[in-house]
Amino acid sequence: MYAGLWRILPGPLWVRIFLLIVLIAAVLTALVLWVFPWADHFVAPQDVTVEQ
Amino acid sequence: MTLTGSTPEEASFLRPRKRRPKVSVVGVIGELFITAGILVLLFLGWQLWLNDIIVGSQQAEVASQLSEEWENSTPADAPTSPVPVESADPGLNVEPATMVAPANAERFAVLIVPRWGADYARPIAQGVGVSDVLNKIGLGHYPSTQMPGEVGNFAIASHRMAYGGQLKDLHELQIGDHIYVETEAGWHSYVFRSLEYVLPTGVGVLDPVPQNPDVAPVDRLITLTTCNPFYSTAERLVGYGVYDAWYPRAGGPPAEIAGTPAAGGS
Numbered sequence: 001m002y003a004g005l006w007r008i009l010p011g012p013l014w015v016r017i018f019l020l021i022v023l024i025a026a027v028l029t030a031l032v033l034w035v036f037p038w039a040d041h042f043v044a045p046q047d048v049t050v051e052q
Numbered sequence: 053m054t055l056t057g058s059t060p061e062e063a064s065f066l067r068p069r070k071r072r073p074k075v076s077v078v079g080v081i082g083e084l085f086i087t088a089g090i091l092v093l094l095f096l097g098w099q100l101w102l103n104d105i106i107v108g109s110q111q112a113e114v115a116s117q118l119s120e121e122w123e124n125s126t127p128a129d130a131p132t133s134p135v136p137v138e139s140a141d142p143g144l145n146v147e148p149a150t151m152v153a154p155a156n157a158e159r160f161a162v163l164i165v166p167r168w169g170a171d172y173a174r175p176i177a178q179g180v181g182v183s184d185v186l187n188k189i190g191l192g193h194y195p196s197t198q199m200p201g202e203v204g205n206f207a208i209a210s211h212r213m214a215y216g217g218q219l220k221d222l223h224e225l226q227i228g229d230h231i232y233v234e235t236e237a238g239w240h241s242y243v244f245r246s247l248e249y250v251l252p253t254g255v256g257v258l259d260p261v262p263q264n265p266d267v268a269p270v271d272r273l274i275t276l277t278t279c280n281p282f283y284s285t286a287e288r289l290v291g292y293g294v295y296d297a298w299y300p301r302a303g304g305p306p307a308e309i310a311g312t313p314a315a316g317g318s
């Protein structure tokens with residue numbers, strides 16, 4: 001899978017590394033901005049109150 | 053795959069891959085598992101660290117905006133602001149200004165605790181709903197308890213960690229530390245008295261006289277509840293404070309917090 005991704009990336013080695021870093025940064029940004037806040041709703045809410 | 057036109061270094065870098073025959077199913081499944089594991093770790097890092105910092109600074113910002121708003125709105129509201137009344141309480145000069153409980157999830161006060169840093173100020177809203185108040189706004193006021201400055205118990209709840217972790221350092225309070233509750237009318241000053249550890253069902257801490265439901269209150273108390281231990285919700289950590297003094301807005305903030313970002317001053 002990831003080997004395939006590496007093969008698809010065009011250009012010489014440094015271009016591929018640069019593209020990979022851009023890709024990773026884009027994925028991380030998407031995770032932090034949208035995916036994690038969305039996933040947060042499904043994590044059991046942390047109760048901090050005292051109740052009966 | 054062809055290596056035509058590639059430089060020799062690149063070719064040598066790619067050669068081992070070329071030897072691998074085809075993408076194997078097991079290999080892809082393995083990579084997916086590794087990816088899933090990394091995602092879970094990233095999520096935990098986001099929830100417990102990154103989002104904690106982001107939410108914390110947003111709430112500090114909201115708190116200082118509230119303080120500023122109140123500071124600026126006071127002159128216009130001056131005629132309606134409560135006239136100082138002699139207090140029957142021997143420890144107080146004037147009767148603290150109290151307020152009517154606001155609507156659910158409405159911000160009505162700011163918690164300022166110098167022990168937790170000069171810039172520690174977090175908004176307090178009505179209600180203790182996890183999704184509408186505690187995860188979003190910050191501290192929540194138990195609607196069944198009294199309002200700040202009233203005789204009885206002003207009880208608030210908040211996260212110990214994640215979502216801003218407003219009461220992260222509750223265990224670090226020492227006897228005599230001030231806990232300020234700023235409202236539109238001024239600053240209520242409480243003095244920290246003690247900690248108590250209870251089970252999540254320990255609602256006695258919310259009584260007007262904590263743990264004594266049948267006793268009529270005479271003191272004005274503040275109660276802070278959060279979870280304990282860290283990374284768990286097995287118990288509740290409870291901090292108590294007793295009323296110390298009332299600082300009407302016209303007289304400016306208490307000296308201890310005057311000029312700090314928490315008081316909205318400059």
